Amino acid sequence: xxxxxxxxxxxxxxxxxxxxxxxxxxxxxxxxxxDDVVPLLERRYTLVLFDWCFxxxxxxRSLYDPVRYSSYEAFADDLISLVEEMNLKSSILVGHSxxxxxxxxxxxxxxxxxxxxxxxxxxxxxxxTQGYEGGFELSQVESIFSSIATKFEEWAxxxxxxxxxxxxxxxxxxxxASIKNMRSQDVALPLAKTIFLGDYRxxxxxxxxxxxxxxxxxxxxxxxxxxxxxxxxxMAKCDVTIIEAEGHFPQLTSxxxxxxxxxxxxx
Numbered sequence: 278x279x280x281x282x283x284x285x286x287x288x289x290x291x292x293x294x295x296x297x298x299x300x301x302x303x304x305x306x307x308x309x310x311x312d313d314v315v316p317l318l319e320r321r322y323t324l325v326l327f328d329w330c331f332x333x334x335x336x337x338r339s340l341y342d343p344v345r346y347s348s349y350e351a352f353a354d355d356l357i358s359l360v361e362e363m364n365l366k367s368s369i370l371v372g373h374s375x376x377x378x379x380x381x382x383x384x385x386x387x388x389x390x391x392x393x394x395x396x397x398x399x400x401x402x403x404x405x406t407q408g409y410e411g412g413f414e415l416s417q418v419e420s421i422f423s424s425i426a427t428k429f430e431e432w433a434x435x436x437x438x439x440x441x442x443x444x445x446x447x448x449x450x451x452x453x454a455s456i457k458n459m460r461s462q463d464v465a466l467p468l469a470k471t472i473f474l475g476d477y478r479x480x481x482x483x484x485x486x487x488x489x490x491x492x493x494x495x496x497x498x499x500x501x502x503x504x505x506x507x508x509x510x511x512m513a514k515c516d517v518t519i520i521e522a523e524g525h526f527p528q529l530t531s532x533x534x535x536x537x538x539x540x541x542x543x544x
Contacts, residue, residue: 282359285337288327290363292319296543297365299325299391301356303374303398304472305433305456305465307332310373314528317536322543325368327359329376331468333458343467349375349477353382360390369543371395373528374498378477384486393487395539398525400499401477401507409478410502418473425469429461440498440525448529481510488515489542491535495523518542 282288287308298318302310308326318324329352330340345351356379360368370391372380377399384391402411404418424432437453438444459465488511492504501519508515518538520527527535 282355282362283327285335285340286327286330286355286359287332287334288325288359288363290323290325291315292321292323294320294322296321297323297325297368298539299327299360299365299368299370301327301370301372301376301380302329302332303372303376304331304468305437305459306373306452307334307455307458309334309455310452310526311528313532314536317532318539321540325363325365330355331459331464333455333460338460338463341464341468343463343471346468347471349379349382349471349475352379353386356380356383357387357390367392369393369395371397371539372399373397374399374525375472378475378480381480381484381488382477385480385483388485391486393489393543394484395489395491395542396507397491397527397535398493398496398499399490399507400503401481402475403473403498404476409506410500412498412500412503413473421473422466422469425461425466429465430457433457442524442526442530448524448526451529452526478506478510481507482512484511485513487513490515490517491520491527491538492517493520493522493524493527493531496525498525516542 300311307328328334370380377396380394403413404411433456437449441449441452490504522531524530
């Protein structure tokens with residue numbers, strides 16, 4: 278990325294609070310995923326939002342290189358560079374899903390980068406393995422890859438309905454629109470492989486930045502067993518809040534609850 282990262286990643290700043298929150302979206306979405314949360318937080322905090330290079334809203338589609346971004350390391354490097362370019366000091370990173378683990382990788386590389394991490398629906402590994410319940414069997418993941426490759430539009434609608442709030446809801450429709458904005462073969466498929474096949478459990482004991490985990494009680498992507506695992510492995514102080522709700526996107530389905538929890542954490 279030769280031009281300003283802030284420009285290429287569509288970084289925006291709203292609000293005027295003394296504390297700065299960086300809101301980082303996950304797979305298949307962009308910064309608009311936070312639209313219902315921003316008005317609830319911007320009067321108290323300064324909010325920084327951005328789009329990862331894989332987001333459909335990024336104008337330069339060549340920024341996402343599936344080889345370079347085959348691990349979270351490159352994403353973490355982008356995050357570090359963005360924070361440094363924007364001269365953000367002692368900020369709080371609020372990361373959803375894959376962004377939560379990217380933030381952990383970045384925090385291990387530069388422990389002074391963030392004052393704390395708020396990790397929403399975050400997992401270090403999605404695949405089940407001996408002694409670890411990630412939520413997915415390899416056969417399920419391979420079926421996801423096949424669907425992305427052969428029937429992306431249909432898969433996007435089905436996947437969104439499963440992980441958000443069922444078919445036809447406003448929240449589900451919002452995610453469908455953003456995920457379909459990705460390109461199936463060029464972006465969605467290699468990125469899905471990076472996420473679903475990744476294993477970052479070894480990062481957790483190296484995290485010395487205070488963390489707070491937020492998860493819906495019934496999240497088909499991140500079961501509560503993963504939350505318990507993460508809390509037990511993260512080196513730093515790590516608290517947990519479970520929302521009595523379903524789905525992988527509390528910022529879409531329970532924005533008021535999520536904003537209240539974030540405010541309570543930071544109070």
